[in-house]
Amino acid sequence: MHAINAVAASLLSAGHSETAVFQAFSKQFVKLGLHGSINLVDPTGRDIVVRAIALPNKLNNVMAQLEKMINFSIIGYRYSRERAGLDNTAMEVGQAIFLSDNSRKVREVMPQVGKLATNLMLKYFAGRPAVLAPIFADEGKVQGVLYASGSNLQATDGPAIAAFANHISIALQNAILFQEMKDARASLQRVNASLAASRDAIHALVQQTPVGIQVFDTNGICVDVNEAYLQIFGMKRNQIVRIYNIFTDPFAARVGTKQAAERVLLGETMRLGDVHFDFERAEGEFFHTIGRRILNVTLFPVFGESSKVVQFVGLYVDVTEQKKSEASLRQLTMELSQQKQMVDAMLRTTPDSFYVLDINGRYLYASPRALEHLSMTLPEIIGKNRRAIGLSEALYEQSEYARLQVLQTGQPVVKEYGEWTNGEYRDQEFIYSPLHSAAGEIIGFVITVRDVTQRKREQTALFEAQKTESLGVLAGGIAHDFNNLLVAMLGQTSLALTKLSHDNPAHDHIQKAIRAAQKASELTRQMLAYSGRGKxxxxxxxxxxxxxxxxxxxxxxxxxxxxxxxxxxxxxxxxxxxxxxxxxxxxxxxxxxxxxxxxxxxxxxxxxxxxxxxxxxxxxxxxxxxxxxxxxxxxxxxxxxxxxxxxxxxxxxxxxxxxxxxxxxxxxxxxxxxxxxxxxxxxxxxxxxxxxxxxxxxxxISDKDNLQVVQPEVTTAVSASTGTILVIDDEEAVRDALSDMLESVGLSVITAVNGKDGIQQYQQRWQQIALILLDLSMPDQSGADTFTELRCINADVPILLISGYSEMEVQSHFAHAEKLDGFIQKPFDLDLLISTVVSKLPALPDES
Missing domain, CATH: 3.30.565.10 (Histidine kinase-like ATPase, C-terminal domain)
Structure with a gap:
């Protein structure tokens, strides 16, 4: 009993920690000539863990050798409760169990190791008497087993071992309580330190915040303010703390903070919103003159015990600059809105479509005209690429190629694309332009889409018109020159035919030549028809x-x-x-x-x-x-x-x-x-x-009732006494042909090589010239100009125009008041020439 009391005293003195308890157990157990272990159930209840062992020196050496063989420490070794039958029995009955042979106990808990380690363990630790005694926690709950073994143990030692286990239980409970107290004390110290730090942080925050803070007692006296308050109100701390009373200040009554403070004392929080403070100091008012400010004011109560208001706080946020900024922002927003409306109106009325894309080709904006073309709304296209909105693959590929070109060159790229829209083929011009940041980097693209269908049609029409006009001029020129040659051919051959008898061998050949020339004239008529100058x-x-x-x-x-x-x-x-x-x-x-x-x-x-x-x-x-x-x-x-x-x-x-x-x-x-x-x-x-x-x-469709076509009167009687004919033509072959044909019927002929020569000839011999044959197309001076000058010299002289062009075309070269006496279209033969000329010659005077 004396030994047990010594053990109890030793365990109680070690109750400040579990480690000390385990060390005291090991020391006292070895003194009693025993060896064993303290085995506690883990928190899950599934395993039992070896928490402490007590071994004499000899067995300590064996255990060290064994741990080296199995490569882990016995302290902390964990074994399953399912195979710890004897431990479970001791814990279930709640009393000590004596084992005359502990071999079963050793086998139940020993680790699964090699044969050599197993034999070593059984040799030194099995085959001995042992006692298993339960270790209790609070409220009698079993928390483990004390295992004791020794060669001299007897069944009568069970109560002593159980008492030892009880002392261990008490020591462990004391250790747990001591640790909890120690932890609580440390926690309390941390809380106190945290509270102190929080107070310091709150005080620093209050002092550093830009919001003015003023604390009042229930009498309305200011008990504290922060730096922001002093700056807002232009005060020093000693001028306001314990001096200022909100209930006696006329200024507070004027701006409404006094009335709000009265309601705060009743437990309400008062948000006054924006209050205009005019710090023009008046009689009896407290504050210094610092100008006009706008403060956002809130007063709220601070409650003590029994929900009683013990203080109240005023918060003052200076929003003067904010309000100015808001006013400026509203003005800017209004101006931007007006500008946007103007731009939208311009974009809505322009026929072009505009798109803004980001650097990756996703839509950021589309003009009203563009959205109308796409039949989509702006939210439907924002963030999408051009393929996602249904763009044709060909147009998408062109757009991507142009985008990459702009990225590479930094220059606008112009592309054209045609497609069928609503059953009509439309040509469109796409202008891809870079969008730059303030730093000059390309951050997106502006695409201008312009319908150029009409422009291309007009360009094509202009090209075709120019081509047609050029071909017409060419065809007309060829026909004109060819007609001049045909005049000579038809004139000379028809003249030659009049001088041959029908039985002359050359007669038929000349007739064939005339027919060939007449067929050639049909070609010239077709060419003149194409040029629009036909007859x-x-x-x-x-x-x-x-x-x-x-x-x-x-x-x-x-x-x-x-x-x-x-x-x-x-x-x-x-x-x-x-x-x-x-x-x-x-x-x-x-x-x-x-x-x-x-x-x-x-x-x-x-x-x-x-x-x-x-x-x-x-x-x-x-x-x-x-x-x-x-x-x-x-x-x-x-x-x-x-x-x-x-x-x-x-x-x-x-x-x-x-x-x-x-x-x-x-x-x-x-x-x-x-x-x-x-x-x-x-x-x-x-x-x-x-x-x-x-x-x-x-x-x-004609809107006229009648059109008259005047046919030339044909007269074939010719008299040599009717006068002289002046022929004005720049082509020698034509002049020769006309001279020969006219002279063949007895008429006199004078020729002129151009308009100026013809005017000189007429001025010199006007009295003997009865009629003028005038070519329309001549170099230097045209037939129309020559006609006008001849009319100025003699308004009554008959002038017949000759040309390869039609009479309508010739008439278009003259003023409406200038009436032509007659017209002969090239090519012509002898009969047509003579009949037309004779019909215009003045009649001979009656000799009777």
Missing amino acids: FEIRLLDLNKLIEENSHLLKVAMPKHVALVLHCYSQLPLIEADPGQIQQIVMNLLLNAAESMEDRPGTITITTSVIAILDETIQQWQYMHQSVSPGHYVLLRVEDDGAGIDDDVLQKIFDPFFTTKFTGRGLGLAAVLGIVRGHHGSIRVSSQKGYGTTFEIAFP
Whole structure:
């Protein structure tokens, strides 16, 4: 018992920590000649952990050897409660258990190690008597087992070992309590330090915050303020703390803080909002003069015990500069809004579309016109790339390529793209421009999209018009020069024919030469028709009547395998046209249609009707870029079901000298175009390969009742006494031909090489000159200018114009008041020349 008391005293003295308890246990156990361990259940309740061991020196050496073999320490060793049967029994019965042989106990808890270590453990620790005694925690709860073993242990030692276990239980509980007290004390020290630090931090925060803070007691006396308050109100601490009373200050009553403080004492928080402080010091007022300020004021109570207000606090936020900034911001916002409205109005009215993209090609903005084109809203496209909004793949690739070009070069890139929109092909111009930051870096792109359809049409129309005009001038010039040669050929051959008898061997040859020259003149007429300078005899024309009167001729001209069908509108209005030229149009179109049939049977349909050309359809009638006005027109349609025309050929069919025929001259459709242009009409062509071609020609409807065409009177009587003829022409061959033909019938002829020479000749010999033949186209001085000067010399002298161009074309060179005495179109033969000249010569005086 004395030994147990010594152990108890030793354990109690070690109660300040578990480690000290375990050390005292080990020391006292070895003194008692025992060895063993303290084994405690872990918090999970599944395992038992060896927390302390007591071994004499010999067994200590064995344990060190064993730990080296198994490579872990026995202290801290953990074994499962499921296999610790004897430990569980001791804990369940709550009493000490004596084991005469501890081998089962050792085997239950020993680690699973090699045979050598197992044999060593069994040799030194098994086969001995032992006692297992429960170790208790608070409220009698078992928390482990005290294991004791020794060669001299007997069953009667169980109570002593149990008492030892109880002392260990008490010592461990004391150690836990001591540690909890120690932890609580440390925690309290930390809390106190934290509170002190918090007070210091709060005080520093209060002093450093830009918000003015003022603390009042319940009597309204200021007990503390921070630095921000002193700066806002222009005060020093000793001027306000314990001196200022909010309830007695007239200024506080004037701005409303006194009334708010009275309600705060009742427990309310008062948010006064923005208060205008005018610190112009008045009689009896407290504050110094610091100017006008706007303060956001809040007063709130501080509660003590029993929810009683013990203090209240005023918060003063100086928002003067903020309000100024807000006012400036509102003004700026209003100005920006106005500017945005102006820009939006401009962007809404401009036909161009504008887009702003970021550096990665995602939309940041789109103008109203652009959104209208996309049929989307701005939120629907923001942040998306151009592919995500449904852009065609081709346009997306072009856009990406242009974007990369801008990134590489830093310069705007212009691209064009065409696409079908609402059934119409539109050309668009895309201008990709870089968007720079203040540092000059490219941060995005501005894309301007402009519809250039009309511009391209106008450019194409201008090009075609210039081409047509150039070709017309070329064709007219060739025809003019060729006509001059034909005048000489026809004049001289027809003159030669008059001097030969019919039985002369040369007679037939000269007639063939005349026919060849006349056929050549047909070519020049077609070339003049294309140039718009052909011979037109304009009159009111019924297109139906012309077609019906020539229907037999038209049908005869058709191959036998081609059928001709006529559909004529019965109420067809009249047009102003040259019947011969219109007949040439019909014939040329029919011959082209018949040739397109090749050897297949087919049908050609001629239709007349009235058509309305509207603003929305006018583009269809500018096939050859003619100038067309909206209105009603007489329509001539020639339609075939032949082979059709390829698209690339269709663009060239009206070009002079263009032909797909081996023997063609390429002047038939060119003449058609020139005649239509000369009649101020329009033409359009549609064709589909393998299905046929349709030509449609629109002629303006006449608003006149009658047009007279004056035919020259033909007189063949010639007298040598009627005077002398002055021939003015720059072409020697023409002058010679005219001289020879006129002299052949007994007329006298004087020739002049140009306009100036002709005027000089007339001034010198005007009394003997009875008539003047004047060429229109001459270098240096034109025929029109020469005509005017001759009229100034003698207003009554007959002047006949000669030209390869038509009479209408010639008349356009003269003033309306200048009436021509006559006109002869080149080429002409002897009979036409003589009949026209004689009809204009003055009659001989009556000799009777």
